[in-house]
Amino acid sequence: MGARAPRAAGLGCRLSVAWTPFGAARADLPATAGAPPFPVDVVDAAVAQDLAPELVHLAWELARVASPVETGEGRALLLLVLATLAAQRDGSTRIPLAPPGPLEGLLATLGATADDQRVVRSLLASSERDPRISSLLGTAPPVGVAGAEGAYRPLLLAGDHLYTQRLWQLERRVVTRLRELLTAPLAAHALAVDAALADLRGRPALDAGGRPRPLGDEQEAAVRAALGGRLTAITGGPGTGKTWIVAALLRVLARLGDPPLSEVALAAPTGKAADRLQRSLRAVLAAVSDPAEADQRLLDAPPVAVTMHRLLNYSPSGERFLRHERNPLAERLVVVDESSMLDLTLAERLLRSLRDDARLVLLGDAQQLPAVDAGAVFRDLVSAAATSGRVATLTRSWRMDPSDPAGSAILELAGAIAKGNAAAPAAGPTSPGTLLAVRHDAGALAFRGAELLLAPPAPLASFLARWWQHRLERFPALLGFAAREWTAIDGLVVAAEAGDVASLFADLESTRLLTATRSWSGGTGVTALNAWFRATLLRGLDLAMPREGSRDAELPLAGEPLLVTRNDYRRGLYNGDHGLVLRVAAEGEPATAMAVLPARTRGAGGDPAFRVLPLGALRGHLEPAWASTVHKAQGSEHDEVAVILPATDTRLLTRELLYTAVTRARRSVILVGTGERLAAAAARAVERWSGIAEALRPPVGGASAPAVPDSSKKARQLPLFPE
Numbered sequence: 001m002g003a004r005a006p007r008a009a010g011l012g013c014r015l016s017v018a019w020t021p022f023g024a025a026r027a028d029l030p031a032t033a034g035a036p037p038f039p040v041d042v043v044d045a046a047v048a049q050d051l052a053p054e055l056v057h058l059a060w061e062l063a064r065v066a067s068p069v070e071t072g073e074g075r076a077l078l079l080l081v082l083a084t085l086a087a088q089r090d091g092s093t094r095i096p097l098a099p100p101g102p103l104e105g106l107l108a109t110l111g112a113t114a115d116d117q118r119v120v121r122s123l124l125a126s127s128e129r130d131p132r133i134s135s136l137l138g139t140a141p142p143v144g145v146a147g148a149e150g151a152y153r154p155l156l157l158a159g160d161h162l163y164t165q166r167l168w169q170l171e172r173r174v175v176t177r178l179r180e181l182l183t184a185p186l187a188a189h190a191l192a193v194d195a196a197l198a199d200l201r202g203r204p205a206l207d208a209g210g211r212p213r214p215l216g217d218e219q220e221a222a223v224r225a226a227l228g229g230r231l232t233a234i235t236g237g238p239g240t241g242k243t244w245i246v247a248a249l250l251r252v253l254a255r256l257g258d259p260p261l262s263e264v265a266l267a268a269p270t271g272k273a274a275d276r277l278q279r280s281l282r283a284v285l286a287a288v289s290d291p292a293e294a295d296q297r298l299l300d301a302p303p304v305a306v307t308m309h310r311l312l313n314y315s316p317s318g319e320r321f322l323r324h325e326r327n328p329l330a331e332r333l334v335v336v337d338e339s340s341m342l343d344l345t346l347a348e349r350l351l352r353s354l355r356d357d358a359r360l361v362l363l364g365d366a367q368q369l370p371a372v373d374a375g376a377v378f379r380d381l382v383s384a385a386a387t388s389g390r391v392a393t394l395t396r397s398w399r400m401d402p403s404d405p406a407g408s409a410i411l412e413l414a415g416a417i418a419k420g421n422a423a424a425p426a427a428g429p430t431s432p433g434t435l436l437a438v439r440h441d442a443g444a445l446a447f448r449g450a451e452l453l454l455a456p457p458a459p460l461a462s463f464l465a466r467w468w469q470h471r472l473e474r475f476p477a478l479l480g481f482a483a484r485e486w487t488a489i490d491g492l493v494v495a496a497e498a499g500d501v502a503s504l505f506a507d508l509e510s511t512r513l514l515t516a517t518r519s520w521s522g523g524t525g526v527t528a529l530n531a532w533f534r535a536t537l538l539r540g541l542d543l544a545m546p547r548e549g550s551r552d553a554e555l556p557l558a559g560e561p562l563l564v565t566r567n568d569y570r571r572g573l574y575n576g577d578h579g580l581v582l583r584v585a586a587e588g589e590p591a592t593a594m595a596v597l598p599a600r601t602r603g604a605g606g607d608p609a610f611r612v613l614p615l616g617a618l619r620g621h622l623e624p625a626w627a628s629t630v631h632k633a634q635g636s637e638h639d640e641v642a643v644i645l646p647a648t649d650t651r652l653l654t655r656e657l658l659y660t661a662v663t664r665a666r667r668s669v670i671l672v673g674t675g676e677r678l679a680a681a682a683a684r685a686v687e688r689w690s691g692i693a694e695a696l697r698p699p700v701g702g703a704s705a706p707a708v709p710d711s712s713k714k715a716r717q718l719p720l721f722p723e
Helices: 040-048 053-065 071-089 102-109 114-125 165-183 190-202 217-227 242-256 271-286 293-300 344-352 377-384 405-419 460-474 478-483 495-510 526-540 655-662 675-683 692-696
Strands: 137-139 155-158 161-164 231-236 264-268 305-307 333-336 359-364 391-394 437-439 449-454 485-489 511-515 561-564 578-586 592-598 610-614 622-624 638-644 665-673
Touching (some): 040 071, 053 071, 071 102, 102 114, 155 165, 161 165, 165 231, 190 217, 217 242, 217 391, 231 377, 264 271, 377 692, 405 449, 405 665, 460 478, 460 511, 460 526, 460 638, 478 495, 495 578, 495 610, 495 638, 511 526, 655 665, 655 675, 665 675
Parallel strands (some): 231 359, 231 391, 437 449, 485 578
Antiparallel strands (some): 561 578, 561 622, 592 610
C-alpha cells in the first residue's frame, strides 16, 4: 500500500490538504483549524482487508465533500464511505442498513469503535436535515420517478439500503430492461420449431465414443424457451450440455431462417470462454450424423464467438463502449455463454445495446462464482424469474457419468456443496454412500473420484511432491521436452514437431491445481505454489537456482506453464489463455526461451498448430501457471483437479468458490486441507447484496411488480462516477 499520512508533525497532526496514496501532497502547509486528523488506524485496517490505497483515498475525498467540523463526524463519514466502497469491491451493489446487519460488520473490519458505530447511525438518521451531510448523502428518487432535485449525491439512501450513485443508476436501468424483455410478447412459430427439432432428432450429433447423442428433454425445452421469448436464462451445472443447446439452437435457426444466421451473435465475458465456445460448437456441428444442407451451411460458416467487449465495440483509447441505445447491435439474437461472469456494468451495457426486436439468451451456472466486479445479474435473474417460463434449468450432467463411481462421487460432492452441507467423514476410506475418500497420507491418493487429503497431519509439501510424481507418471516425456530444442518457421512450430507439442498441451490441460488466494497465504496461495514447482523443475532439469533478485530469477523457465493475464487483440491473446515456455530456434536463430501458445487456426490437414512469441514482447501479459485461482479456472474442465484449501480462514473461501473448483473435474478431484475448513467453506455463501432479484420478483399476492425509474431519461452523474 502507498505511504500513509506523514507523522512528522506528531500523531495528531492535522492535514489541510487531501491525503493521497503517496502521502499528503503539501504537508508543509499550515493546518486548518477544525480539520479532522487523518485516521491512520483506518488505513492499517484497510491494509488488513486487502483494500487498495486508491480506494482509501477515494473514501477520504468523498468524506471531505461534507466538510465536517467535528473530528468524530469526519472519521465516521470516512468509515461509512469506505465500508460502501469495500462492499462494492467485494461484489455488492448496496448495503442493507436495517440493524443488526452487515453494515456493523463492515465497519468493525475497518476498525470502527462502538462510538464510531453510534456516530454513523446518527449521521444516517440526520442526513436529510443536516445540509453538511446531505452534500454527500442523498435520498434516492421515489419509485417510478427518473430523478429528483437534490437526489444526485455520491451516496444514496434507497429505503433501508445504501448505494453509490453510479450503482443505483445502473441497477435501475438493468431492472427496467430485464422487466421489458421478460414481459415482451413474441410471436411463436411452434409448429415450425417442432418440425425443426424433429429433424434434429433424426440427425443427432455423435459423442466422443461415436454413439448418437440426441438432445435430452431438458435440452429440447431450453431450445424451445430460447425461441419463445425475448429473454431466456438457461442454467445448469457442469457438463449439462449448454454448448449442445447452442448448437441445436443454431441448427433450428438454420432451418427456420428467422432470424438468419447472419443476424446471430455469440459472445462470452472472456476471450478464453469465447474461444472455448467456438471450438466446442465446431466440434458438435462436425459430429452431426447425416447432416442436412442447413447443417452443412452452418458448419461451413458458423457465427463467430467474440468477447463481450468486442461485441459491444469497446474502445480502449476512449475507455468507452461504442454500442448503446443510439447505436444498437445489428443482431436480432444474442447468445452469451458463461453469463455468471457478467457484472452489473457489462450487463447494463449489453441490455441497452440490444435492438428493440432482439432476443437475448443467457447461459451459465447460477451456483458458480459470480462476476469479479459488482453484481450477480445472472444469479438474480434466475432466482427472480424461476417460475416465469423464461428460465430453463438443466440437471443431468453429460460430462460426469452418474453410472461411473468416479463421476458419481464428484457429482454428489458438488451437490452437497451447493446445498451447503458438505462435511468430511470422520476418518478412514470411503464406504458406499459417503462423499469423500479421506486420506491421511499423500501416497494413498488414488486420483479417482472425490478425495480429501487431511493436511495436517499430512504436510502440504508431501502432496505437492505426489502431484508432481503423478504428472511425470502420466507423461514421462515432460522433463525431456522441457530440455529439448524446438524449431519454428514463420512464427509457428514446424509441422514435424507440432504433434509432440500437442501432447504437451494435452497433458497441461488434463490437470489443474487450484487455490483460493493469489498471495503467499501461508504457503497455500498461487505465489507459494508456483515457487515450489519452479524449484522442483529446476531440480528435475539439474539446473542451479537463480540468485534471488537477479534478472534470471524473474525469467520463465523452459517447461513452465504460462497464463495470459491481459487481452492483446493485436496478437490475438486473451485473458485466461494458457501456454508453455519452450526453448525454440526461430527463423534459424539460436534457441531461446519463448512463449508457445495454440494457434487460433489449424495447420495443413487440420492438425493443431502452435505459434511462438518472444517473452520480451509479452512482458506484463504473462504469469506462471503451475497453480491458478479458482476464478481464473472458471468455465474450464479437466480430467484431474486438486484444490488447496487455505491454511487460515478467509472470506474468499465460499460455497460458490468450492463448487466452482470441484465442478472443473471430470474424473478426479482432490481437496487438500482440513475437514473443518471444507465444512466452513460449504456453509459460507457469497454475500452479495443486490436489489435486482427483489425488484424483479412478483410481490406476494400476485399484484403487479412496482414500477422502476424510467431509464429512457439520461441521469446526470457526478464527475466522480462517470458513465
